[in-house]
Amino acid sequence: MTLLKRIWKTNLTLGFVQPILFLLGMGLGVGSLVDARTASSDALGGMGYLAFLAPALLATTAMLVGAFESTYPVLAGFKWEGTFDSMAATSLTTRQIVAGQLLWWATRVSLAVVGVTVVLVVVPDTRSWGLVPATLSAVLCGLSFSTTVGAYAATREYDQSFNYVQRFVVTPLFLFGGAFYPIEALPGILKPIAWVTPLWHGVELTRGFVLETIGFFAVLGHLAVLFAYITLGLYLCDRYFTRRLYR
Amino acid sequence: MSQETLVWRVVPPILRHSRRAHRMIERSFYVNKLSWMIVVSGFFEPLFYLFSIRIGFGSLVGDIEFAGRSVSYAQFVAPALMASSAMNGAVYDSTMNVYFKLRHARLYDGVLATPMSSKDVAVGEIGWALTRGTLYSIVFLGCLIALGLTDSWTVVLAVPACLLLGAAFASVGMAATTYMRSWEDFDWVQTIVLPLFLFSATFYPLSSYGVWGWVVQISPLYHGVALVRAACLGIATWGIAVHVAYLAALTVVGLTIAARRVDTLLCK
């Protein structure tokens, strides 16, 4: 019950209040500066900045929650609370523990993402049936972070390591992953880097679904990349969780 | 009345009673000796932010009319990012970091068993936040100059401006931390810091807020942003005195509450 209360509060801030603030602060505020220029409107494919930014918040929120839920909570499970050790002491296999963890991540990410979806339903520019597949793909995007970062967390001794995840993965992706401006603006070398990151694929999917600008094969391609990340993440989780639990 | 006591009388009482605060800062140096990589890795953050503003938003948003002249969007936002980064660093160092030491590690219990006082602890921890903050500000300044986002020599004044802003947030942050009872309370920190970041005339001029302008002016970050922006763009107005006074007052109030609360928490 207390756990529910805790999740509810964090979820409210991460999945609800933060996107609203970003929509107001960046979408409307910066949007008014952006939309005032005709050249910018061309760069965004003729749409308003708010409509451009809003769907991407589904993917960025999924990334933030997905990555966070697999850092401190995972290390805590190994180190401070020993949850995983006590699970391993029963007849559960590593695979089952990882599966349970995946279910947990999916729940946390979904809760946060659905909060954003509710906000987007309210905004006229983004109210569309495309929100349903967009929400689902955002969850996949979040999970591709949880699984890979979770595997990394299982190899860590001290929580200081998570600073690196924040600084070299989450923050740069947040800024350069195509959420706030089209990645076409990035210089040559950075573009291919954006292409391999799960966030960009997530952003393309959510934006494409909500604004109905995405083609069938593009959807398949982006989904394939996200599933590839999740599969890789799960494989690594299985491996590193086993190494940590039975060392 | 001797010269010395006269000087001391204008110093806030808390600083008068803290003569060993630098030992707390020294401790932090020892701690970071072990994890200097993390400190260095923080240098990348301003670079990422400035870069994304310059190439990303710069291509979407054109020049902006500010203080009677036209500046590029990157020039307009960069000082605000420098101020925000000073705020974030100060808030982190004075909330999460202090809370852990206060409630979990019981670090300060050990410190107070020595000749150190609770005022030394409060002033020293805030001092460390500022030391680190200044280091980051200098790196930020270097990035600003390297990316050609400033054209006035007054830009060096952005570092002391960030120092003052950091002092205000670190003091208030530490005072708030002494009232926190669990990690969940830190959600509130996030809930306060993000709107400050987004709505302190960071991304667009105060005039865009229209009738809500007065709300923005309550935000301490707004005053910090205004100071750093003035330094970067070489603007001198009387408003600067107001910004400085506001931030200085916050610092003294925060610091006084923080030291008193550390006293009641640890010396019962």
Next chain:
Amino acid sequence: MGQQYRVAVLPIVSARGLTKKFDDFEAVRGIDFEIARGEAFGFLGPNGAGKSSTMRMIGCVSPVTSGTLRLFDLDPATSGKEIRARMGVVPQQDNLDSELTVFDNLVVYGRYFDIPRAECKSRARELLDFVQLSDRADSRVEPLSGGMKRRLTIARSLINQPELLLLDEPTTGLDPQARHILWDRLYRLKQQGVTLVLTTHYMDEAEQLCDRLVVMDGGRIVAEGSPRELIAQHSTREVLELRFPAGTNAERARSVTDLGERHEILPDRILVYADDGESVLHEVHARGLSPESALVRRSTLEDVFLRLTGRSLVD
């Protein structure tokens, strides 16, 4: 008489009517005591007796509610810093700096006392040697065992070469071997002339380490003296412990109450106090009683405590 001579010299700690109140709860209720230089002085009592509150007041980190307390003939209220500079503190729960290495823990702590850095380093090396942790100097604190952490905390408390060392339950939670290592180190400190003040709820610890002790209960001092004096005053030379089948203690007790000087009926056994335990045991057998087990032992501080408060020390 050495003992009397030492008391005649100015005591290192003295308290008169010392009281500590938290809101409406009175943790320490007007106690008097004096601790002489070079002495090992103990506060013995169960949890909640007021030992730790007293220790915190002596440590100058907890203001005195009423009464007087003087350390080194100074007042903690006004000279806290000066007093703390001459004192070492080992708190009940280790509060080592988890963000520093073992060695840096000592160096940084020394710096809080304004000891020059080079001096801190050389003292740190000596102290690590003293507490047998030299090989862990560069380790972090976290992986150390409980006993090692305790020893490091003691080393840390000695960095300023204190005249007075406060130890709040120094061996609680340690295994027997770790306790013996610790006692040995504390005994050496005592020989070097350091005044030790410790709290404990273990009577073996008090008997091992303390020259003199006070027994506290409910915020008051109920007895004072050397362990031997206390036993002589408040107990007999020997104790006979009798165990009868479960639930029959009270009934069997009636037939032995006239034996010995005094008796105590505990849930699991009956204690009969007598100077000659063996002869009482003979009498028990002679009366046709056959306890499941019978043991004759010397009186300990536990018996003193039981006598003074009607309760055992470790519940």
